[in-house]
Amino acid sequence: MDLQQIGVHHPKIKQLRSIQKNTAPNPKKLFIAEGLWAHNLLLNTDTHIDSFFWCPEAAYGNEAVKRSEEIAARAGRAYQISDKTLARISERDRPDGLISIAQxxxxxxxxxxxxxxxLVMVADGMEIPGNLGTLVRTLDACNADCLVLTNRRTRLTHPKVFRASQGMILTMPVVEFDQPEDAVAWLQRNSFDVYLADANNAKNYRNYRYADRRTAFVLGSERYGIPKPWYEAGCESVSVPMLGSADSLNVSISAAVLLFEARAQKDHW
Amino acid sequence: MDLQQIGVHHPKIKQLRSIQKNTAPNPKKLFIAEGLWAHNLLLNTDTHIDSFFWCPEAAYGNEAVKRSEEIAARAGRAYQISDKTLARISERDRPDGLISIAQxxxxxxxxxxxxxxxLVMVADGMEIPGNLGTLVRTLDACNADCLVLTNRRTRLTHPKVFRASQGMILTMPVVEFDQPEDAVAWLQRNSFDVYLADANNAKNYRNYRYADRRTAFVLGSERYGIPKPWYEAGCESVSVPMLGSADSLNVSISAAVLLFEARAQKDHW
Structure with a gap:
C-alpha cells in the first residue's frame, strides 16, 4: 500500500487526540477504534470509517496487513504513520498498528x-461508561429493539462503552431524548407498557405479563435513581427483589434479570 | 484515644504493604479495608480486625472519630500514624484516616x-476480581447459600473483590476445592442437581425445574470455559440463549439470569 505518511502535527492526528481527550463537543459521534479486534468489527458492520492510520512496523502478522488493506479501501482517508507517532496516540500497552477514527x-x-x-430499555442519567457498555451487550444478547437514553451523562463514544459492549454499540440502535417527558411521549405513541425499575415496594418483576405486547423498562442512574417525570407519567413500577444484606443490585444485573424475563415470556421459553 | 504512634518501618506497616502487593502467600486471608464505608461494614459484621491504623489529621468528620474508637476497641492491635505514613500506604486519592488489616x-x-x-454457585477458574466480586453481590441479592471456587485464579483478598461485592465477601460463605472432582463429590454427597452453564447446544435454563431441590450452577472461566472433569461427572448443561451477534454474555450477567430464575422458582414468585 502506498499511503501518505503523516506525523503528530497533522490535523487528522490532532483531531484523533482531541476525540481521545473527550472534552470538545462530538456531534458526529466519532470514536477511536484501535487494534485488530476492533477493526474486524468495523469491517463486519457498515460503520463509517472517517480516517485510518496504519503503522506497518507495529503489525503482528499477516492478518493485520490484510485487514489494513481492506480498511484503507473503505476509509474516507488513509495514512501511514511511524512507530513513534503510533506510540504517541495509542492508548494500548502493545499497539498493533491499526487505529481509526470511526463514526x-x-x-x-x-x-x-x-x-x-x-423490547426496549431506557437508561436515565447513567454515569458509568462500563455499565452502559455492559447494558448494550445484554440488549444485544436478548435481542432487544433499542436502547433509549434520557439525561445522558456519559458519552457513547467513550472507549469503555465500546469495549464493555463488545462492539455491539455499532449495531444496537440507540436513541436519545434530552427530557424524560419526550421519551415518555414517544413510548406512549408507540403503545409501550413502561415499567420503572424501582427497588422500593414495587411489584415483583415476575408478576407482570410481557408476552404479545411492547415492553419498555426504565433504569435510573447509579446515584439518583429514576427522576420524577417518569413517575408523573403514570408508569408501572417493577422490582427485582433484593433478598440479601446489600442495599442495591448492580444496575447491569437488574437490567439483565428484567430483560431476560421479558424475552422468555415473549418467546415462550 | 491514646495509641502507639508508628511509622513506615514498623513491621505491621510492612505487613500491610506486603498484603497490598499481593505477591506473598496469604493463608489467613488478610485484606486491607480502607475508609469509613469499609470500616462501617467491618463493624456491622463479626469480621476479625487484625490491626487498625488511625490518622486523626486525615479524618473528615465526627463519624470517623467515633468509628475509630469502636474499631480500635475491637482490633487486635491499634496504632496511630501520621499523614505522611498514611499517604505512603493509602490506595485512595483522598484517604480519610481509617485503614485496617482484617481477615x-x-x-x-x-x-x-x-x-x-x-442454591449454590460454583466458579471454576474465574480470573477477573471484579467479576468475582459482582458475582458475590448477586449471590447475596438472591439469597444463595454459598459460592464454591475451584481452580481459583484470583485472590478473594483482592481489593476489587471487596469493592465489587459491596463488602458482601464478608458475609457470603465461600468454600474452595483445588480439584473440580472434589467439588463434584461434595455436591453429590449433598444431593445437589449440578448444571453446567454452557453456551453450546445446552438446554434453555427455563426448561429445568429448580423448586424443592438443591441447585448448583457451574460457571467456567472467562477464557477457557468449564474444564472436563465437570462434564465427566455427568452434570446437566444449561444455557442462557444468546440471541444477538456478540458471541458471549458477560459471565456476571449469565450468573444473575440463572440465579434469579432458580430463586424465582424456589420461592414461587
Whole structure:
C-alpha cells in the first residue's frame, strides 16, 4: 500500500487526540477504534470509517496487513504513520498498528420500527461508561429493539462503552431524548407498557405479563435513581427483589434479570 | 484515644504493604479495608480486625472519630500514624484516616449446612476480581447459600473483590476445592442437581425445574470455559440463549439470569 505518511502535527492526528481527550463537543459521534479486534468489527458492520492510520512496523502478522488493506479501501482517508507517532496516540500497552477514527451510527427515533412484541430499555442519567457498555451487550444478547437514553451523562463514544459492549454499540440502535417527558411521549405513541425499575415496594418483576405486547423498562442512574417525570407519567413500577444484606443490585444485573424475563415470556421459553 | 504512634518501618506497616502487593502467600486471608464505608461494614459484621491504623489529621468528620474508637476497641492491635505514613500506604486519592488489616472469614465445606431447596454457585477458574466480586453481590441479592471456587485464579483478598461485592465477601460463605472432582463429590454427597452453564447446544435454563431441590450452577472461566472433569461427572448443561451477534454474555450477567430464575422458582414468585 502506498499511503501518505503523516506525523503528530497533522490535523487528522490532532483531531484523533482531541476525540481521545473527550472534552470538545462530538456531534458526529466519532470514536477511536484501535487494534485488530476492533477493526474486524468495523469491517463486519457498515460503520463509517472517517480516517485510518496504519503503522506497518507495529503489525503482528499477516492478518493485520490484510485487514489494513481492506480498511484503507473503505476509509474516507488513509495514512501511514511511524512507530513513534503510533506510540504517541495509542492508548494500548502493545499497539498493533491499526487505529481509526470511526463514526457511531446516528439513530433518529422516527427511524426505529417495532413489532408487536418489541423490547426496549431506557437508561436515565447513567454515569458509568462500563455499565452502559455492559447494558448494550445484554440488549444485544436478548435481542432487544433499542436502547433509549434520557439525561445522558456519559458519552457513547467513550472507549469503555465500546469495549464493555463488545462492539455491539455499532449495531444496537440507540436513541436519545434530552427530557424524560419526550421519551415518555414517544413510548406512549408507540403503545409501550413502561415499567420503572424501582427497588422500593414495587411489584415483583415476575408478576407482570410481557408476552404479545411492547415492553419498555426504565433504569435510573447509579446515584439518583429514576427522576420524577417518569413517575408523573403514570408508569408501572417493577422490582427485582433484593433478598440479601446489600442495599442495591448492580444496575447491569437488574437490567439483565428484567430483560431476560421479558424475552422468555415473549418467546415462550 | 491514646495509641502507639508508628511509622513506615514498623513491621505491621510492612505487613500491610506486603498484603497490598499481593505477591506473598496469604493463608489467613488478610485484606486491607480502607475508609469509613469499609470500616462501617467491618463493624456491622463479626469480621476479625487484625490491626487498625488511625490518622486523626486525615479524618473528615465526627463519624470517623467515633468509628475509630469502636474499631480500635475491637482490633487486635491499634496504632496511630501520621499523614505522611498514611499517604505512603493509602490506595485512595483522598484517604480519610481509617485503614485496617482484617481477615476474611474462613469457611470449611463441612461447616456449610443446606436446606432442601439450597442454591449454590460454583466458579471454576474465574480470573477477573471484579467479576468475582459482582458475582458475590448477586449471590447475596438472591439469597444463595454459598459460592464454591475451584481452580481459583484470583485472590478473594483482592481489593476489587471487596469493592465489587459491596463488602458482601464478608458475609457470603465461600468454600474452595483445588480439584473440580472434589467439588463434584461434595455436591453429590449433598444431593445437589449440578448444571453446567454452557453456551453450546445446552438446554434453555427455563426448561429445568429448580423448586424443592438443591441447585448448583457451574460457571467456567472467562477464557477457557468449564474444564472436563465437570462434564465427566455427568452434570446437566444449561444455557442462557444468546440471541444477538456478540458471541458471549458477560459471565456476571449469565450468573444473575440463572440465579434469579432458580430463586424465582424456589420461592414461587
Amino acid at each position: 457511531l451510527p446516528l439513530w433518529d427515533p422516527i427511524d426505529v420500527r417495532f413489532d408487536r412484541s418489541a | 476474611l472469614p474462613l469457611w470449611d465445606p463441612i461447616d456449610v449446612r443446606f436446606d432442601r431447596s439450597a
